[in-house]
Amino acid sequence: MKRQESLLSKTPDHISTPPLPQELLDLRKQIDRLDSQLLEVLAQRNHVVSRVAGVKKKHQIPIRDRERETSILQDRKSTCQTLGLSDSVVENVYRVLLTASRERQADLGTEVPDNLSQRTVAVIGGHGGMGKLFANLFESVGQEVLLADLDTTLTPTEAASRADAVLISVPMRATVEVIRKIGPSCRKDGLLFDVTSTKVEPVEEMIQNSCCDVIGTHPMFGPSVNTLQEQRVVLVHGRLRENSPWPNWLSRCLKARGMLILESDAEEHDRSMGIVQVLTHLSTQVLGLAMARLGVPITQTMRFASPVYLMGLIMTARHFCQSSELYGAIHMSNPNQPEVARAFSQSLTDWLESVKNKDQEEFDRLFTEAHNFFGDFSDQALTQSTHLIDRLVERG
Amino acid sequence: MKRQESLLSKTPDHISTPPLPQELLDLRKQIDRLDSQLLEVLAQRNHVVSRVAGVKKKHQIPIRDRERETSILQDRKSTCQTLGLSDSVVENVYRVLLTASRERQADLGTEVPDNLSQRTVAVIGGHGGMGKLFANLFESVGQEVLLADLDTTLTPTEAASRADAVLISVPMRATVEVIRKIGPSCRKDGLLFDVTSTKVEPVEEMIQNSCCDVIGTHPMFGPSVNTLQEQRVVLVHGRLRENSPWPNWLSRCLKARGMLILESDAEEHDRSMGIVQVLTHLSTQVLGLAMARLGVPITQTMRFASPVYLMGLIMTARHFCQSSELYGAIHMSNPNQPEVARAFSQSLTDWLESVKNKDQEEFDRLFTEAHNFFGDFSDQALTQSTHLIDRLVERG
Known part of the structure; x- marks a missing residue:
């Protein structure tokens, strides 16, 4: 496997550093010891989760219990305040642990019914x-x-x-x-x-x-x-x-x-796929092709990357790792494709017109038209996207 | 604050459930006890990190030490194998902890030089x-x-x-x-x-x-x-x-x-912003406006959301929560905007032409043109985007 490189940040030069002071090395040893304890607790937790899986299977209880998850998150976050830990750190750690716990239960066949007929x-x-x-x-x-x-x-x-x-x-x-x-x-x-x-x-x-x-x-x-x-x-x-x-x-x-x-039903499905697939694929495809044709190397734009740009870039590059045949067929077979193409083209024309005329008022009007469409969804989107951006920066 | 709702999944109906068996409740108590230990260890770790900050400040050692981070990740992952924990769970937990540790050190002013002149x-x-x-x-x-x-x-x-x-x-x-x-x-x-x-x-x-x-x-x-x-x-x-x-x-x-x-230099900066800002903003703006005009409610498309669609949707909605004035000014003042607009428009025309003619061969050619541009970057993009998708699904 290729060495995984950091995307967002790289130390520009290798500077030879003086040896670290003994007091820092001692503190690091303390951290190592605490981490051993931490992993030991996680392993015990994992073991209890396996037993939970057995009990749930026996009583036909679903793996996911949202009430229990919410109460775990609330309880651990309130505990962390008295311990001087940050809310978001504890929440992020527990999001990982809760998902891992469900994954483990699924691996153990918790929800595979005993009476599922074999076909x-x-x-x-x-x-x-x-x-x-x-x-x-x-x-x-x-x-x-x-x-x-x-x-x-x-x-x-x-x-x-x-x-x-x-x-x-x-x-x-x-x-x-x-x-x-x-x-x-x-x-x-x-x-x-x-x-x-x-x-x-x-x-x-x-x-x-x-x-x-x-x-x-x-x-x-x-x-x-x-x-x-x-x-x-x-x-x-x-x-x-x-x-x-x-x-x-x-x-x-x-x-x-x-x-x-x-x-x-089949019609509702295909109509929704006009947005979920045809429109969003088209948008990504146009962006990727325009990047290729403008030809500014990725290494250059990456130097200036904001997290939002980086996220767009990796999702676009991901798209072009998939099957061209599948994406072509999705466009060519969806009955709503022509309508989607018209809406996209007209939207492009309108934006470019407002920019060309340096008409900020018209730009604002178009912006508001889209903003209003997202409505109440925007609050959730801000929270979730900030979370994702943090996770991306974390890998830097 | 608004109650934060889950984006990806919601239990369709509230079904009244029978009381949980005692053996499950007992196991949950064990998990609660283990979690108390876990938070206690995290708090101790946090305390040691504060002392690390003091030592680093005294010796003018930078907060981030990538070698130490890499060795922590490797060591904890190898330990977790003997403990029966999954690699990726431990890695994800440690990504959160390492970032939190750096954040804490920055809050404590570790890298604020004592001899920084006051202005x-x-x-x-x-x-x-x-x-x-x-x-x-x-x-x-x-x-x-x-x-x-x-x-x-x-x-x-x-x-x-x-x-x-x-x-x-x-x-x-x-x-x-x-x-x-x-x-x-x-x-x-x-x-x-x-x-x-x-x-x-x-x-x-x-x-x-x-x-x-x-x-x-x-x-x-x-x-x-x-x-x-x-x-x-x-x-x-x-x-x-x-x-x-x-x-x-x-x-x-x-x-x-x-x-x-x-x-x-100023010219290189503005050229790069033609891609990092002008092009990617344009793409998001056209997508958002087209969604608004097609008018399929978000609640409907969310029912059918793939994680990739959801990610595009939250990043688009996020865009339209920002300042229209700033985005308008970025387009109208960037000297490379007309070139970017031309490349985007021509790319759109070419894709739509291939779809309209049901010309899969031409579609493949355009797809390859973009794919080749991303080149070696694609491997990293796949790894990073899969990681992000996992984090998004985790919040479901």
């Missing part, structure tokens, strides 16, 4: 990023998984005919073709589901080309996430038999790993 | 956000501060004539006017400096309208930051007498609070 799941495209992620997920909750991909001896059609549930996890442009090919092989009492970023067309195609139950699925995250906890998955009920067991089975599998389930 | 600093615009921030900063390092603003009995001109160093911290559009008014009152052996976001014009004006030393200053952060540590300040040497004491005095004042000093 055979065929993952078509099982060698791709999302395919692997879902294959691991279903295995971790006790399901049997069949992988089929371009390079497996098991063909997609065979896998589909042998499975109870069939997941389509292939590149977006291939989705319809694969659905048409394997849909007819799905069992009548089975489930056909997908992970495509749009929902109207794939759900329609799955219904047309199979006789089984159909659920459109859109995981709102990519394969590189560190945790599945709190990650959202949109479920669109396509076609379901009366008393179909599938919605419940799928929800329980996903919730067992801490994911959040959101039900929606 | 009188007039802060013109001392009631504004940045004015207050710099007034506090100079006071905290033992300087005498005079505040002048529109509503003070002390006029800016009087303040300037009574001070050794005069800081212009007024709205951007008023900067030139204020410089012309108070410049002639500055003492010949004094310093005139500013905090404007461009540097060519204000530095030129300060030189033209005074006889004293001139340093252009651009703090790369706003008044709402939680810490000054690792924040960057650009210094542009405008006019300096031979053996001028001012560059050294100013650097030492700023470094005493942990800030990073960057020297630049």
Whole structure:
């Protein structure tokens, strides 16, 4: 692995330093001893968390208890005041510990129900990023998984005919073709589901080309996430038999790993993705391409980086590490893309016009138009963004 | 203060829950006891850090010691493996503790040199956000501060004539006017400096309208930051007498609070700000206005939020909480704005053309053009952005 370098700050020159005074070295030894105690306490805490996981599993109690988390945060913060510690330090430490505690409980299968029926799941495209992620997920909750991909001896059609549930996890442009090919092989009492970023067309195609139950699925995250906890998955009920067991089975599998389930209809989903994906991707893509064309080297702008600029820069660079094919398909297949493109273009024209005319009044009017849209959300956004900026500066 | 709400996730319904089993309550009591120990150790650690501050001050040792930080991180991570704790949890906890330790040392004046000469600093615009921030900063390092603003009995001109160093911290559009008014009152052996976001014009004006030393200053952060540590300040040497004491005095004042000093010339600064400020602000402004005009309520898109979308949303909403006047002035006064606007517009046209023509090949070409620009930076960006996403999910 590459040595991880600091982004925000680097000592400009190496200056040879005199040896440190003994009294400083002694204090550092005291800190080392205190840190040993601290890690020992954390390890004991971790051990108790494992036992909590066992009790919760036995009594079918969910991993996350927001009331308990809030009361821990409040209590630890009030204790820290009497101890002369800063509020925000204790809060930040406990945010890390609470998340780690939930992650540990999820790893121990706390929310995997004992009575979850075991099904055979065929993952078509099982060698791709999302395919692997879902294959691991279903295995971790006790399901049997069949992988089929371009390079497996098991063909997609065979896998589909042998499975109870069939997941389509292939590149977006291939989705319809694969659905048409394997849909007819799905069992009548089975489930056909997908992970495509749009929902109207794939759900329609799955219904047309199979006789089984159909659920459109859109995981709102990519394969590189560190945790599945709190990650959202949109479920669109396509076609379901009366008393179909599938919605419940799928929800329980996903919730067992801490994911959040959101039900929606296909149209509402695609409309929202016009903003969540099409608009925000377009904005990032235009920014990245303009940076490339202006050609000021990153090393130069980094010298002058504010934390907000650095954050924009790393999120933009991250975008261009992902799949161009996926991003192209998201634009080209979303029915709301033309409307989004028009709004973005007109907004650009209006801003540039006000700047060109040095018309501060018009600039203020546009600024207020956007400010008002965010409304009450702004307060939360300020708190959360300041927190993120602090975490970024912390890594400097 | 408003109750802070969770952004990413909210329990959809309040379900009345059965009482918790006694064995869970007992385990929670164990966790509470361990947490008391943990906070006690943190308080002791904090106390030792205060003593470290005293020793460092006595021996003039800088607060930050990157070697020591790296060795602490490595050592604690290797210990945690034998204790069955996860690497990343321990790293995240220690990032918080190391930053807190530096902050505490800075609060205790560790890097405030005993031999820093005491000067009188007039802060013109001392009631504004940045004015207050710099007034506090100079006071905290033992300087005498005079505040002048529109509503003070002390006029800016009087303040300037009574001070050794005069800081212009007024709205951007008023900067030139204020410089012309108070410049002639500055003492010949004094310093005139500013905090404007461009540097060519204000530095030129300060030189033209005074006889004293001139340093252009651009703090790369706003008044709402939680810490000054690792924040960057650009210094542009405008006019300096031979053996001028001012560059050294100013650097030492700023470094005493942990800030990073960057020297630049005015032209290089303004060129870089074409990217760091003009381009990234434009991108955020267009995105925010387009969101407002498309009018899909935030509550609706938040239901479907991925962490990346949420991050973009909070950073955009944050932007529109800042000063429209400042942002307008940054665009209208930067000499590189027209070039930036052209690059952004052309990039938008090219992306939209490829999408409209459903030309995936052309889309890939544009994508690669941007991807290649980020080059080696992408690896760091992926690591850092994943870290930020984790921290955001943690608050869910």
